[in-house]
Amino acid sequence: xxxxxxxxxxxxxxxxxxxxxxxxxxxxxxxxxxxxxxxxxxxxxxxxxxxxxxxxxxxxxxxxxxxxxxxxxxxxxxxxxxxxxxxxxxxxxxxxxxxxxxxxxxxxxxxxxxxxxxxxxxxxxxxxxxxxxxxxxxxxxxxxxxxxxxxxxxxxxxxx
Amino acid sequence: xxxxxxxxxxxxxxxxxxxxxxxxxxxxxxxxxxxxxxxxxxxxxxxxxxxxxxxxxxxxxxxxxxxxxxxxxxxxxxxxxxxxxxxxxxxxxxxxxxxxxxxxxxxxxxxxxxxxxxxxxxxxxxxxxxxxxxxxxxxxxxxxxxxxxxxxxxxxxxxx
DNA sequence: TCGATTTACCTTGATATCAAGTTATCCGGG
DNA sequence: CCCGGATAACTTGATATCAAGGTAAATCGA
Numbered sequence: 001x002x003x004x005x006x007x008x009x010x011x012x013x014x015x016x017x018x019x020x021x022x023x024x025x026x027x028x029x030x031x032x033x034x035x036x037x038x039x040x041x042x043x044x045x046x047x048x049x050x051x052x053x054x055x056x057x058x059x060x061x062x063x064x065x066x067x068x069x070x071x072x073x074x075x076x077x078x079x080x081x082x083x084x085x086x087x088x089x090x091x092x093x094x095x096x097x098x099x100x101x102x103x104x105x106x107x108x109x110x111x112x113x114x115x116x117x118x119x120x121x122x123x124x125x126x127x128x129x130x131x132x133x134x135x136x137x138x139x140x141x142x143x144x145x146x147x148x149x150x151x152x153x154x155x156x157x158x159x160x
Numbered sequence: 161x162x163x164x165x166x167x168x169x170x171x172x173x174x175x176x177x178x179x180x181x182x183x184x185x186x187x188x189x190x191x192x193x194x195x196x197x198x199x200x201x202x203x204x205x206x207x208x209x210x211x212x213x214x215x216x217x218x219x220x221x222x223x224x225x226x227x228x229x230x231x232x233x234x235x236x237x238x239x240x241x242x243x244x245x246x247x248x249x250x251x252x253x254x255x256x257x258x259x260x261x262x263x264x265x266x267x268x269x270x271x272x273x274x275x276x277x278x279x280x281x282x283x284x285x286x287x288x289x290x291x292x293x294x295x296x297x298x299x300x301x302x303x304x305x306x307x308x309x310x311x312x313x314x315x316x317x318x319x320x
Numbered sequence: 321t322c323g324a325t326t327t328a329c330c331t332t333g334a335t336a337t338c339a340a341g342t343t344a345t346c347c348g349g350g
Numbered sequence: 351c352c353c354g355g356a357t358a359a360c361t362t363g364a365t366a367t368c369a370a371g372g373t374a375a376a377t378c379g380a
Contacts, residue, residue, distance in 0.1 A: 002313060002316065002317060002320070003320070004313075007222065010222040010223065010224070011222050011286075013224065014221065014222050014224055015222075015283075015286070015287075017287075018286070018287065018290045019290055019294055020290060021305070021306075021309075022290070022293040022294045022296065022297045022305070023289075023290060023293050024309055025297060025305055025308055025309045025312065026196060026200075026293055026296065026297070028309065028312040028313055028316055029189065029192065029193055029196070029312060030193055030196075030197075031316060032189065032312055032315060032316050032319075033189055033190055033193040034239065035316065035319050035320060036186060036189070036190075036319070037190075039319070040186075061174065062167065062170040062171050062174050062175075063170065064170070064173065064174055079191075079194060123175075126171075126175065126178070127175075127177075127178065129183075130178045130179055130180060130182070130183060133182040133183050133186055134179055134182050136182065136186065136319065137182045137185060137186070137315065138318065139314060139315050139317065139318025139319065140311065140314060140315055144311055144314070145181070145182070145185055146181075147307070147311060148185055148308070148311040148312070148315070149181075149184060149185045149188065151300065151304060151307060151308040151311070152185065152188040152189060152192055152308070153162060153164075153188055154299060154300060154304070155192060155297065155299050155300055155308070156162065156164075156188055156191060156192050156195065157162065157299065158298065158299025159192075159195050159196070159199070159296065159299065160162075160163070160195060
């Protein structure tokens with residue numbers, strides 16, 4: 001009987017006509033996401049980062065050498081709008097974690113790359129981050145985690 | 161090989177020392193949450209609501225008669241700060257969906273209750289919402305959805 | 321080759337949120 | 351009874367985000 005179960009019981013009482021089973025699942029998903037984000041933010045903060053900045057730096061890092069992408073590529077990878085990405089890149093540039101050069105092949109665009117400092121920082125931060133994540137899924141066995149993975153993937157596949 | 165798998169493959173290539181399996185699970189959870197929210201927002205918008213306002217009205221509605229809670233109770237239920245709740249309640253009051261009365265038993269506090277209009281609106285909106293949610297979990301069988309439910313619950317239990 | 325369309329990115333304006341600080345009220349120990 | 355600490359809710363200031371609009375450059379069709 002967790003928090004979500006109590007909500008479902010209330011609805012059952014008030015509106016027995018509703019099918020609330022999906023609400024339970026989606027409610028837990030939302031709540032879990034919230035709790036997980038809160039936990040992961042602590043790790044990011046330890047490196048002076050937040051979800052946004054970590055997201056951008058990690059996207060550049062995992063791309064491999066020369067660790068560079070256009071703002072448009074970053075927008076697509078991180079699912080944010082152009083205004084948001086502009087803002088994020090300004091912050092990161094000011095912090096000296098990325099560098100911005102005009103794209104020689106396209107006068108409209110830029111290439112954003114990791115600075116040396118940005119590379120060093122994200123390489124450390126991502127290691128700590130994966131450790132945090134491992135701790136967060138500790139409540140499940142490997143098999144259960146893998147099962148969860150499969151169900152999430154299946155659900156996501158039908159929606160994207 | 162979905163979007164998340166590609167990310168994991170990139171990390172595997174770049175940082176084979178990292179254990180990225182948890183990242184896959186948590187990444188899908190985040191992405192799924194994002195996609196689901198987007199979808200549910202459409203239903204809410206159909207009733208002139210958004211996640212925030214729906215959240216408050218639904219919390220009051222499922223509470224049962226007399227459909228009233230203090231701002232503090234609402235804060236606890238919806239996991240937002242006091243400033244945020246103040247703002248939400250202002251909007252809802254302006255829209256005539258809630259009413260605010262001083263708590264007779266506590267001079268510091270208020271009681272927020274659904275107006276007739278608010279009750280009628282949320283009662284319709286929540287029915288549409290549960291239908292949307294049922295559609296969103298269509299990609300899973302009942303058994304799979306229930307399995308997912310169980311795993312999310314287990315994971316959540318270890319963290320809250 | 322040239323005009324129309326598309327694309328890349330930035331800018332603007334509005335909104336939602338949070339953290340921290342504030343004020344009024346309540347409550348419990350002396 | 352009163353005073354100090356706790357609590358309820360609002361206010362303030364900062365920030366992140368989005369949607370919509372703008373500008374410059376690229377591309378495509380005739």
